[in-house]
Amino acid sequence: VVVRVRAEHSPGEKRVAASPESVRKLAAAGASVEIESGAGSGALISDAAYRDAGAQIVEPGTPVGRGILFHVRPLLPAELGALPQGMVTIGVIDPFQNLGSVAAARDAGISAFALDLLPRISRAQSMDVLSSQALLAGYRLVTLAADAFGRMFGMTMTAAGTLAPARVLVLGAGVAGLQTIATAKRLGAVVSANDVRAASADEVRSVGGTFIDLDLGTADAAGGYAKELAEDRARRQQELLAPHVAASDIVITTAAVPGRAAPRLITAQMVAAMKPGSVLVDLAAESGGNIEGSVAGERRAVAVAGGLATLIGVRDIQSDLAPDASKLYGMNCANFAALIVKEGQLVLDFDDELVAGSAVTHDGRIVSDRVAAALQ
Numbered sequence: 272v273v274v275r276v277r278a279e280h281s282p283g284e285k286r287v288a289a290s291p292e293s294v295r296k297l298a299a300a301g302a303s304v305e306i307e308s309g310a311g312s313g314a315l316i317s318d319a320a321y322r323d324a325g326a327q328i329v330e331p332g333t334p335v336g337r338g339i340l341f342h343v344r345p346l347l348p349a350e351l352g353a354l355p356q357g358m359v360t361i362g363v364i365d366p367f368q369n370l371g372s373v374a375a376a377r378d379a380g381i382s383a384f385a386l387d388l389l390p391r392i393s394r395a396q397s398m399d400v401l402s403s404q405a406l407l408a409g410y411r412l413v414t415l416a417a418d419a420f421g422r423m424f425g426m427t428m429t430a431a432g433t434l435a436p437a438r439v440l441v442l443g444a445g446v447a448g449l450q451t452i453a454t455a456k457r458l459g460a461v462v463s464a465n466d467v468r469a470a471s472a473d474e475v476r477s478v479g480g481t482f483i484d485l486d487l488g489t490a491d492a493a494g495g496y497a498k499e500l501a502e503d504r505a506r507r508q509q510e511l512l513a514p515h516v517a518a519s520d521i522v523i524t525t526a527a528v529p530g531r532a533a534p535r536l537i538t539a540q541m542v543a544a545m546k547p548g549s550v551l552v553d554l555a556a557e558s559g560g561n562i563e564g565s566v567a568g569e570r571r572a573v574a575v576a577g578g579l580a581t582l583i584g585v586r587d588i589q590s591d592l593a594p595d596a597s598k599l600y601g602m603n604c605a606n607f608a609a610l611i612v613k614e615g616q617l618v619l620d621f622d623d624e625l626v627a628g629s630a631v632t633h634d635g636r637i638v639s640d641r642v643a644a645a646l647q
């Protein structure tokens with residue numbers, strides 16, 4: 272089977288769905304790998320490095336033969352329409368936000384696998400792009416905040432005096448948030464966090480954070496995810512968080528509920544109560560924002576009593592760490608491909624829960640019931 276790795280062309284996207292390491296793994300499984308020339312440039316991987324790993328370099332836009340296509344960004348309807356019938360695609364689809372692409376994949380007879388729909392079970396961990404990419408995002412959120420914060424993170428004692436540690440508040444302690452907590456701790460900050468899943472108090476403590484229990488009760492949904500809070504509970508959460516936000520130097524938000532707009536955790540009024548020099552960073556800016564006023568891709572000054580704070584809405588944050596993000600993403604794709612390539616041949620086994628759980632379209636139909644319902 273041929274595996275084609277495309278050069279991403281979405282503006283701001285620097286990642287690529289393969290690394291030399293993942294090419295070697297694919298080749299060992301009997302696949303022939305084609306990399307579009309320049310695909311790795313944003314991730315500092317040269318064509319030569321891919322070639323040395325056993326890949327063939329092809330010009331971008333060269334027609335794709337039947338086989339498997341790896342991608343980072345969801346494919347556009349026109350791109351899917353140009354693929355040969357029976358082609359397998361592997362990557363992030365974000366199907367509920369890209370129903371047009373889902374319909375195009377169905378109509379083109381594509382077998383489209385969404386790594387973002389993989390069940391979050393142990394066996395899926397090596398293919399879990401949501402985890403690998405969220406982990407890097409969590410780290411990057413802290414370095415962005417540190418850059419905007421005009422002070423030290425860690426308590427520093429010198430002969431000339433002592434600098435107090437920064438107080439960091441992390442809201443949403445999933446994969447990204449936990450990495451945020453751990454990274455801010457490593458820099459010496461005093462870190463507290465809140466989340467609504469029952470397991471999160473222990474998880475926050477395990478990475479060195481102080482869990483803020485708001486006495487709101489928990490909100491767990493299936494698959495280890497959170498449930499959306501009803502309006503009155505969501506408002507109560509904001510009220511209870513307000514003093515914690517006001518007391519923090521840095522607030523980093525990572526809260527999400529699958530298939531929903533990001534929960535609004537911080538109002539403009541809560542931001543205005545912070546100290547001058549405070550920094551807020553919102554990972555959810557692209558999906559509605561945990562913080563009122565955050566705009567994806569914008570860093571702006573907001574008025575607080577006595578001065579200004581900085582509010583950063585992030586966009587394409589994994590592309591800030593494109594070499595690492597690509598290395599992990601590429602391996603996630605190669606590990607998934609290993610499920611469907613046997614001795615060099617494509618074999619789709621829908622009895623495998625990982626294959627079935629991530630399939631969006633196959634053979635001219637929508638495989639996922641949830642996605643099919645959303646398309647109605």
Ligand code: NAD
Pocket residue numbers: 391392393395396399401402405442443444445446447448465466467468471494495496497498500508525526527528529534536
């Ligand atoms: P996510 O990106 O959907 O959400 C991020 C976090 O926001 C979650 O922790 C969620 O509880 C939190 N959140 C939602 N609403 C909130 C609110 N109102 N206030 C505060 N926080 C709120 O989640 P994720 O990071 O993808 O992780 C989801 C779960 O999956 C976690 O339990 C994680 O441990 C689990 N997981 C398991 C595996 C595995 O292989 N077993 C792999 C990865 C993740």
